[in-house]
Amino acid sequence: MLTLNVNAKSRQYKINIKRGILEKLGDHIKLLYKGKRLLVITDTNVSRLYKEKIDRTLSEYFKVDFIEVEPGESSKSFKTMEICCEKLAQLNITRSDLIVAFGGGVVGDLAGFISATYLRGVDFIQVPTTLLSQVDSSVGGKVAINLESGKNLVGNFYQPKAVFIDPDLLSTLDEKYFSDGMAEVIKYGCIRDEKLFNNLKECTDINKIIEEIIYTCCEIKADVVGEDELDKGIRMILNFGHTIGHGIEKVFDYKKYSHGEAVAIGMYVISKNSEKLGLTKMGTADEIKNLLEKYNLSYELPVVEEKNLIDAIKKDKKRTGEYLKIILLKEIGNCYIKKIKSDEIKNYI
Numbered sequence: 001m002l003t004l005n006v007n008a009k010s011r012q013y014k015i016n017i018k019r020g021i022l023e024k025l026g027d028h029i030k031l032l033y034k035g036k037r038l039l040v041i042t043d044t045n046v047s048r049l050y051k052e053k054i055d056r057t058l059s060e061y062f063k064v065d066f067i068e069v070e071p072g073e074s075s076k077s078f079k080t081m082e083i084c085c086e087k088l089a090q091l092n093i094t095r096s097d098l099i100v101a102f103g104g105g106v107v108g109d110l111a112g113f114i115s116a117t118y119l120r121g122v123d124f125i126q127v128p129t130t131l132l133s134q135v136d137s138s139v140g141g142k143v144a145i146n147l148e149s150g151k152n153l154v155g156n157f158y159q160p161k162a163v164f165i166d167p168d169l170l171s172t173l174d175e176k177y178f179s180d181g182m183a184e185v186i187k188y189g190c191i192r193d194e195k196l197f198n199n200l201k202e203c204t205d206i207n208k209i210i211e212e213i214i215y216t217c218c219e220i221k222a223d224v225v226g227e228d229e230l231d232k233g234i235r236m237i238l239n240f241g242h243t244i245g246h247g248i249e250k251v252f253d254y255k256k257y258s259h260g261e262a263v264a265i266g267m268y269v270i271s272k273n274s275e276k277l278g279l280t281k282m283g284t285a286d287e288i289k290n291l292l293e294k295y296n297l298s299y300e301l302p303v304v305e306e307k308n309l310i311d312a313i314k315k316d317k318k319r320t321g322e323y324l325k326i327i328l329l330k331e332i333g334n335c336y337i338k339k340i341k342s343d344e345i346k347n348y349i
C-alpha cells in the first residue's frame with residue numbers, strides 16, 4: 001500500500017493507494033470509524049458497475065444505505081443537493097454517521113458539499129473512481145456545486161477523513177474520461193514537476209505506471225494543500241489552466257466541454273499568450289500542446305463570443321475587486337502567480 005499524509009490545518013488524514021483496496025474497504029474504514037452506519041453517495045454508472053462489490057465489503061461491519069445521482073456535471077446543482085439532503089433526512093442520518101463519496105469528481109464535490117453542510121457537518125471519506133478524482137479532486141477538501149453563473153461558485157473547504165484510491169477501478173473507465181484525468185496530471189507536471197512532464201512524454205504505456213503517476217500527483221497536491229488549505233496563496237497554482245477552462249465550461253453550459261477538456265485548452269491558450277507577452281519561455285506552449293495531443297486532448301480555443309468568455313472568466317474565485325490572479329509558467333515545472341487588472345485577461349485568451 002502506498003500512503004501519503006495530508007496535513008491540512010483543519011484536519012490531517014491519509015491517502016491510501018492500492019490495487020484492489022475496494023474489496024477490503026470495510027476493514028479499512030472500520031479502523032478509522034467507530035460508528036455503525038454508512039451512507040454511500042454515488043452515481044448510477046458507478047453503482048451499476050461496483051455497488052455489489054462495495055456493498056459486500058461495507059456490509060460486513062456497517063448498516064449501509066445508498067443514494068444514486070445522475071452521472072454528469074449537471075448533478076453538481078442545488079436541485080440534486082436538495083434531493084440528496086431530503087433522502088439523508090428520511091434515512092435519519094445523524095452527525096455521528098459517515099458519508100462515503102464513491103465516484104468521480106462530480107460525486108466527490110457534491111457528496112463533499114453535502115457532508116460539509118448537512119446538519120452543519122457530517123464526516124466523509126473519498127473513494128474516487130476516475131483518474132481525475134484519483135489524482136486531484138478527492139484530495140484537498142474543495143467541495144462545491146455550480147451555479148448557472150459559474151463553476152463551483154457555492155462550496156466550502158471541508159476535508160475528508162481519509163481517501164482510498166483503487167487504481168483497478170480505472171479499468172472500466174471510458175478513454176474520454178481517462179484523458180480528462182490526464183489533463184490534470186499534465187497540469188501537475190507543468191506547475192511543479194518537470195520530471196513528471198518528461199515521464200509523460202516518454203512513456204509508451206501509461207497504464208503500466210499509473211500507480212506511480214497517481215502517487216506523484218497526490219504528493220504534489222498534499223504538499224500544496226498542507227501549505228495553504230484555504231487557497232489564499234500557493235494553492236492557487238493548482239488552478240493553472242482553470243481560469244480560462246472554467247470560463248469555457250460555463251459558456252457552453254457545462255455540456256460541451258468536460259472539466260479536463262476545458263482545463264487542457266486553458267493551459268495551452270494561457271501559455272501561448274503569455275509566451276507572446278514575454279512572460280513564459282518560448283516553446284513551452286508547444287511542449288504542452290504535444291503532450292495534450294499524445295493523451296487525446298484538444299488544445300485550441302473553441303469559437304466563442306469573446307465577451308461571453310471574458311464575463312464568465314471574471315467570475316473566477318481568484319478575483320478580488322478589479323484584480324484577477326492568474327497562473328503562468330516560467331517554463332515547464334516552474335509556475336508563478338501574476339496579478340492583473342481583470343480586463344487585461346483579454347490579452348491571454
Ligand SMILES: NC(=O)c1ccc[n+]([C@@H]2O[C@H](COP(=O)([O-])OP(=O)(O)OC[C@H]3O[C@@H](n4cnc5c(N)ncnc54)[C@H](O)[C@@H]3O)[C@@H](O)[C@H]2O)c1
Pocket residue numbers: 043044045046049071072073076103104105106107109129130131132133136137138139140141142143169170171172173174177180181259260
Ligand atoms: N474538488 C477538487 O479539487 C476538484 C479537482 C478537479 C476537478 N474537480 C471537479 O471534478 C469534476 C469532474 O470529475 P470527473 O472527471 O471524475 O467526472 P465525473 O465524476 O463526471 O465522471 C466521469 C464519468 O465517468 C463515470 N465513471 C466514474 N467512475 C467510473 C469507473 N470506475 N468506471 C466507469 N465509469 C466511471 C461517471 O459516471 C461519469 O459518467 C468536475 O466537476 C470538476 O470541477 C474538482
Ligand SMILES: O=C(O)C(=O)C[C@@H](O)[C@H](O)[C@H](O)COP(=O)(O)O
Pocket residue numbers: 136140142151152184231235236238239242317
Ligand atoms: O484543489 C485546488 O485548489 C484546485 O484548484 C484543483 C482544481 O483542479 C479543481 O478543478 C478545483 O475544483 C478548482 O477550484 P476552484 O476554486 O477554481 O473552483
Ligand SMILES: [Zn+2]
Pocket residue numbers: 136184242259263
Ligand atoms: Zn481541475
